[in-house]
Amino acid sequence: MDAVFELHGGHVRLGGREVLDGIDLRIRAGEVVALLGPNGSGKSTLVRALLGLVPLSSGRRLVFGSERFRDWARIGYVPQRLSVGGGVPATVREVVSSGRIARQSRFRPTSRADREAVRRAMESLGIDHLAGQSVSHLSGGQQQRVLIARALAGEPEVLVMDEPLAGVDAENQRALAETLTLLVGEGKTIVLVLHELGPLEPLITHSVVLEDGRIVHRGAAPEPSGECAKPGHDHVHPHAEPEPVSLWRALVGRTGRH
Structure with a gap:
């Protein structure tokens, strides 16, 4: 299978700190990959590095085999949180419609x-x-669906999701999981940043576990331990701050529109 993302000897330094330390990773078309590890x-930095949203301090990144990839309409990115700022209310339809930007001149x-x-x-996510x-005015779970x-809406080949289960109740x-099952059936490539697999576990083809910016495990997902292993545990711990709108605009804006 052709590789969607490749990272060879990837290093990322942020604020003078080595956040990623020599990452070698290949994600093939049609795979469902879980990126696991503690806060x-x-x-999340690895995902942003794969998407070119943070620069590599050294190493080599390829997207669909290219170091100069520009066709970002092929990739859909779902950040951790929705932040619309500026004091102007945005409707669900307006936010979802913004996913078409990469396909419009x-x-x-x-x-x-x-x-x-x-x-x-909207219909496929039950938010029409x-x-x-x-x-x-929506709940956290509803915002995640948006x-x-x-x-x-951008009809991507690849879906990259950063902590889609964080702060989302069991029903959502x-x-x-049901929505992603349908996408997997369509042959989509899916990359998920997760703390734990939860109901997504049956979909995962393989996992990559990180610690201190290094890959420490590849293959089947390790068994949960500690609090997360307890029966009935609901993963609603606080996570990172909301993604600014400018981040996803940076992604969809690099499409070579003319």
């Missing part, structure tokens, strides 16, 4: 195909009835 292990108006893709994305509501719908975790 501060470098999971600068001067082309929204097309029927765009509207249909947005409708399908929320289309006119402000995202700021983020996924936004990514799906199961709903997410």
Whole structure:
């Protein structure tokens, strides 16, 4: 299978600290890969490095075999949290519609195909009835569905999700698992940053565990331990701050639109 992402000897330094230390990683088309590890292990930084959202201090990154990849419409990115700032309320439909930016030229108006893709994305996540509501009034689980719908509206081949289970109740975790099961059936490549697998475990083809910026395990997911291993544990611990809107704009904006 062709590789979607490759990282060879990847190092990332942020604030004078080595966050990723010599990462070698290859993710092939059609795989469902879980990036696991404790807070501060470098999971989210690794995802951003794969997407080119943070620069490598050394090493080599390839996306679909290219060091100069530009066709970002092929990749959908789902950050940890939705942050819309600026004091202007955004509706669910507006946020999901922004997922079509990478497929639009600068001067082309929204097309029927765009509207249909947005409708399908909202419907597939069960949020079409929320289309006119402000995202700021939604629950954490509903906002997570909006983020996924936004990514799906772009009709990507690859879906990259950063901590999709964090702060999401058990019902919405199961709903997410059902949605991803359908995407896997369509042959999508999925990369998931996770603290634990939860209901997503049956979908995972292999896992990569990080500690202190290094890969310490590849293959089947290790068994949970400590508090997370207890029966009935619901993973709703606090995680990173919301992703700024500028981050996903940086991703969809590098599409070579003309």
